[in-house]
Amino acid sequence: MLRVDFKDFAFGTFLIALALIAFGATGSLAIGTAADMGPGFVPRALAWMILGFGVTFLITGLAKARAPIPAPAWRPLAAILASIALFAVLFAKLGLIAACVGAVVVAGAATSPVRWLQLVAFGVVMAAFSALLFVKGLGLPFRLW
Amino acid sequence: MELFDNLALGLATAATWQNLLFCFAGVMIGTLVGVLPGISPLTTVAMLLPFTFGLAPASALIMLAGIFYGAQYGSSTAAILVNVPGETSSIVTCIDGYQMAKQGRAGSALAIAAIASFFAGTVATVVIALLSLPLAAFALKFTAVETVSLIILGLLGAVVLAHGSPPKAIAMIVVGVLLGLVGVDVNSGVPRMTFGIADINDGIGFVPIAIGLFGIAEMIHNLERPQDRNFVGTRISNLVPTRDDLRRAWPAMVRGTAVGSILGVLPGGGAALPPFSAYALEKKIAADPSRFGKGAIEGVASPEAANNAGAQTSFVPMLTLGIPSNPLMALMIGALMIQGIQPGPQVMTKQPELFWGVIASMWIGNLMLIIINLPLIGIWVSLLRVPYHFLFPAIVVFCAIGAYSIGNSLFDLWLMLGFGLVGYFFIKIGVEPAPFVLGFVLGPMLEENFRRAMLIASGDFWVFLERPISAVLLAISALLLAALLVPEIRRKREVLKEE
DSSP states (O other): OOOOOOHHHHHHHHHHHHHHHHHHHHHTTTOOSSSOOOTTTHHHHHHHHHHHHHHHHHHHHHHHOBOOOOOOHHHHHHHHHHHHHHHHHHHHHHHHHHHHHHHHHHHHHHHHSHHHHHHHHHHHHHHHHHHIIIIISSSSOOOOO | OOOHHHHHHHHHHOOOOOOOHHHHHHHHHHHHHHHHOOHHHHHHHHHGGGTTTTTTTHHHHHHHHHHHHHHHHHHHHHHHHHOOSGGGGGGGHHHHHHHHHHTTTTTHHHHHHHHHHHHHHHHHHHHHHHHHHHHHHHTTTOHHHHHHHHHHHHHHHHHHHHHSSSHHHHHHHHHHHHHHHHOOTTTOOOSSSSSSSSSGTTTTHHHHHHIIIIIIIIOOOOOOOOOOOOOOOOOOOOOOOOOOHHHHHHHHHHHHHHHHHHHSSTTTTTTHHHHHHHHHHHHHHSGGGGGTTTTHHHHHHHHHHHHHHHHHHEEEEEEHHSSOOOOHHHHHHHHHHTTTTOOSHHHHHHOOHHHHHHHHHHHHHHHHHHHHHTHHHHHHHHTSSSSHHHHHHHHHHHHHHHHHTTTHHHHHHHHHHHHHHHHHHHHEEEEEHHHHHHHHHHHHHHHHHHHHHHHTTTTTTHHHSSSSHHHHHHHHHHHHHHHHHHHHHHHHEEEHHHO
16 A cells, blocks of 8 residues: 555645635636736635645645545435435425425434334424424424425 | 723623613523523523524624623532533533532532632623723734735644544534625625525525534434433532632642633634643642542642633634634624624624623623622532433424524525534534534625725735735734644644533
């Protein structure tokens, strides 16, 4: 295996990518002069700094002793992100109650064992609670279903 | 006396029945999330921020502040009884507090922790009141030049006291500032880095970012660790501390309050660092240091006083200068902004009832905590038994509703999801997200003042060193940076963090 500090290396790569995106997005903005800055001046200056940091971390990452990135926990990661995505989709299509039940059930799949019936029941309770608190109580303009 | 007039105004504001109610709600929610490991006050404040939109500004801030210091109380309960700190601020309380509980002195430890917190809260309220007037008066004289230097000092100060590698923290600040600039440029009216997405013309939403980075990412991280809790079997019978415990705790309480008040005001201050320093101090000056770790009451009293004092005095830079010293204060700034209030020294003169009301509410809130919480300890203990696998689906739902409701925008939900993923990546590569958030909040202010300063000075960068106040602020910033490079200090900093 390579002798690479993968944490530093990954952070450096992230910063370089971000700086390049920023350069791309600010390319058409006027830079102006120091006395009369255009909208592009500060963002481009910051992007240069980020690029500098990125290159530095990339190099130090290569020079340092090997340090792996701890393996991500795929199951909670996927379940939680899917749960939020499902909430967004269901909320737009079917309203708050469906979104609450769906999000609770999918989020619950993050840990094992998954007790589906319990989760559905809990989702219904959460939906009722949210509807009462946010729509009835705080008067937020949410579609319930 | 102006001070007493101000405090009277504050008490009058804080003691209206609505504000008392919101203060009560804040400290109760705070205690709840403090007790429960896995939900930080930061996540809670971020989740609840959108719902404060409809409240009066003073009520909103009073409630959010209550969550912060209420969490310090709840956290120590979990630390003493279960040996699991609810928050980082009570990690040290575990050491001696849990030992006391094992020896059957849980009641005494809980009572001393509560008394120490109340005492520290009272002193901190006075410290805030005393410091705020001169600081704000001083800051009102600032021009764009001094403001730029002050922001730089604030950001660098946060790095010194933050966890992890300083260069990475500084890089994260710059990233935060850059992302803070996304949206239509105020001076030219040109959209910047928006990629044609209309939803971010007014800037990327702060609340979805905060909930994603802290709430969602931390939740995923929590789920990969097994949640184990060891209850102390003994019942908490007696909540009255023994005379001997009180005698020993009293001076420790005073020292802890002093440490917390000082460290809390500094940039980067908050509730996390003071208890470590206070504990180290107690151990150093104790006649018999070997008692520590075996249930020494000073090891509970001093850190508990320090974290509460630090939590409260960290409001000083936020309220008087508009500079947040930690991510939670950045959220408070966000709360002010959604109320249409520009944070800064003018808040005190333009909105005195808001300013002093929040300060007075802290003392009232602390009083509520000690009166209400000690009798309720049984309820909090039973809440400790709520398993995390029941909590987190509920947190997901509240986070989602919170992120959506800030602007009734589905885009914010996707933004929260994206930043949850990015936040998890940061956790995995060992980079702290806190400096990013501070940079993000201060970014627009930094750019605006920088451009104005350059306009006044017709493009001469030396102006920052020619103005005396600005030069001093930058000199302190340079000293902080230099201090980080000195190996001796660097090593001490690491040791302090690890202890």
